[in-house]
Amino acid sequence: MTMIEIHAAALSTIASYHEFISRYVKAAKVVYGFVEGKEDPCFYRGFIELLLPEDWRVELWPAGNKERVYEIHKNIDWRRFQKPRICFFVDRDLSDVIPENLRQDTNIYVTTGYSIENDVVNRTACHRILTELCGFANADHGELEAVCDLFDQELEVFLQAMVPIMAWILACRRDGKRPNLNDIELRDVFSFVNGRLHSNPNPKGKASVPMYLHDQCNVIYNAGSDIAPIQVEFRRKNIYRKFTRGKYVFWFLVEFCNSVRRDAAALFKGMSKPPKINVNLSCSNGMAVIGTRARIPASLRTFLESTFCAYIETSKGKMA
Known part of the structure; x- marks a missing residue:
């Protein structure tokens, strides 16, 4: 041949x-x-x-x-x-x-970073989504900047909270396992209220997040495995900011913006209800509508x- x-x-x-x-x-x-x-x-x-x-x-x-x-x-x-x-x-x-x-x-x-989404998720993208897609074009500038400050703050909270999950994924990869990461539903683990992130220690009724991860990804649970050293490694030199899975970081951006709109009355003095929008923002359509608003x-x-x-x-x- x-x-x-x-x-x-x-x-x-x-x-x-x-x-x-x-x-x-x-x-x-x-x-x-x-x-x-x-x-x-x-x-x-x-x-x-x-x-x-x-x-x-x-x-x-x-x-x-x-x-x-x-x-x-x-x-x-x-x-x-x-x-x-x-x-x-x-x-x-x-x-x-x-x-x-x-x-x-x-x-x-x-x-x-982990993927192209990691470069897209930032304060600038958040501001554009809120003003161009979520109905906040006429919002008070100071209040909008305060919400963007909240975005920066809660993004760091989210990235820190993701360290155990990313450490578990890294442990699997080093062990030759390739769990389907799309099976991990972040809405089971996190929620937003007034733009602030809340963690659920018992996702889907599981005793812990690690047990949830094993069950969702169909990986046999090993109670003796210790991912603490990997968590330390992941936090070293702040690499967690660079290597948290891009689709998870993108989920945060979408859900944060949706939370701000949903709870607009609590975040903007001049609003008594969520502003009207023409596009329902979700992770499934977010790539198309947000990608064009990101800086290269x-x-x-x-x-x-x-x-x-x-x-x-x-x-x-x-x-x-």
Whole structure:
């Protein structure tokens, strides 16, 4: 079997690759990219389009997971394609603390934190969501700033409260287990009242949060396991702020903003009821509506300038 045949066989089951091949046009003013999940284009497309000339566009394909993104990158015949034109976007996850090595190349972007959501969740995003989506455009400036101060405060409370959960996840990963993290429902563990976070020590009636995690993720409970050292490790140098799972941090942003709207009368003197909104904000639609309101992360801007933007610059004149 030739190398071309080996590459083709390796890619034969990845639909996103075949879609890319069918749509690739060498002379088109298009750059191409592969991401992990189906929600990732909501973030990356907006960031990329900010830097593209008006007559250029980007096409992105979810590969399904990180391994498939890497598989496509590994098996593409790079004698045929130019690397700066085809980029790959993956989450760092817990790779730095497991630890495990991630494939590196000039056209592979690895998020600075756990995932792209970690860069999106910040005070600026909170302010924009409240004013543009949650009905607080005409709220008193001082009161709105106080709510944003509350966001900063409660985000730190949340990240600290997540340390035992992230330590448990890290322990599983180091032990070779891969629990389905989507099975962990943060609404079972946390709630909001007046924008303030409250923890439930007995989620779904379980004796403890660790027992809840084992049950939800179908992992056999080991009463003798001690994650305390991992918690210390996770707090060291504040890495918990960087490596709390992005989808969990995004959940916090959505639920905080929903709580502020729901309890507006307690937070804003001039309001007696929640303001009217046109969009019900949730984690399922939040990616689409919030992604376009986030600032591009500095590391991603640098990456895009050295890949897509550089390719477009060198293409000037050739496509005229």
